[in-house]
Amino acid sequence: MRAIGGIWRWRHNPLRRRTDLVEAWVALSALLLILLVAPLVGSLVGAVAQDVLQRSVREQRESRHEVTATVVRKVDGSPLEADPETATGREARTRVVADWTAPDGSAQHGTVLAGLKTPHSGDHFALWTDGRGRPTARPLDSATATTHAVLAGFGTALLTAGAVEAGRRLIVWRLVRRRYARLDQAWDRAGPDWGRAGTGI
Incomplete structure (x- = not known):
C-alpha cells in the first residue's frame, strides 16, 4: 500500500525527482510479484515435486x-x-x-x-x-511424499519472494547512489560561488 501511496503522492509534486517515481514503481512491482508470482511459482514447483515423489512411491511399492x-x-x-x-x-x-x-x-x-x-x-x-x-x-509412503512436496513448494515461494526483494533493494540502492552522485555534482557547481560578492546572493 505504501508503494501505491508513494506513486500517487509523487504524481504532480513539483519536488518529485525521476528516481522517486522509479523507486515507487519498483516497490509496487516487487509487491505484486511477491503477492502473485511467488505463490504461483511455489505452487508449480510443489505440483511437479508431488508428481515426481508420488511416482517414486508407486515405483518403490512395486519393487520393494x-x-x-x-x-x-x-x-x-x-x-x-x-x-x-x-x-x-x-x-x-x-x-x-x-x-x-x-x-x-x-x-x-x-x-x-x-x-x-x-x-x-x-x-x-x-x-x-x-x-x-x-x-x-x-518404501516412501504417500503422506511423507506429500509433505516433502509441500515443503518444496513453500520453500520455492519463499526463495522467489526473497529474490524479488533482493532485486528491489539492489535497484533502490543504485537509485540512491545515482541520486547522491547528482546531488554532489550540483553542490560542486554551486559551491565555489557561495558567499562571494557579485554572485547574486
Whole structure:
C-alpha cells in the first residue's frame, strides 16, 4: 500500500525527482510479484515435486517387498541403532544375523537391522527387500511424499519472494547512489560561488 501511496503522492509534486517515481514503481512491482508470482511459482514447483515423489512411491511399492525374517543370532557387541527411515528416527533397531525367503522363493541369509530391542534366536521381524531378496529401505509412503512436496513448494515461494526483494533493494540502492552522485555534482557547481560578492546572493 505504501508503494501505491508513494506513486500517487509523487504524481504532480513539483519536488518529485525521476528516481522517486522509479523507486515507487519498483516497490509496487516487487509487491505484486511477491503477492502473485511467488505463490504461483511455489505452487508449480510443489505440483511437479508431488508428481515426481508420488511416482517414486508407486515405483518403490512395486519393487520393494516386505518379508518375514527369522533371527539366527544377535551380532556380538552391536549397539541399538536409530532407524533413519522412520519419521522420528528414534525407532531402535539391532544388528542381527537372520534368514528369510526372497519374493522369488530363494532362501537368503545375512546380517540386517531388526526392529527388535532384545532379539533372540527364532524371533520373527519384518524386513524390506528388493525382488532378489536383498535388504533395502522401506518404501516412501504417500503422506511423507506429500509433505516433502509441500515443503518444496513453500520453500520455492519463499526463495522467489526473497529474490524479488533482493532485486528491489539492489535497484533502490543504485537509485540512491545515482541520486547522491547528482546531488554532489550540483553542490560542486554551486559551491565555489557561495558567499562571494557579485554572485547574486
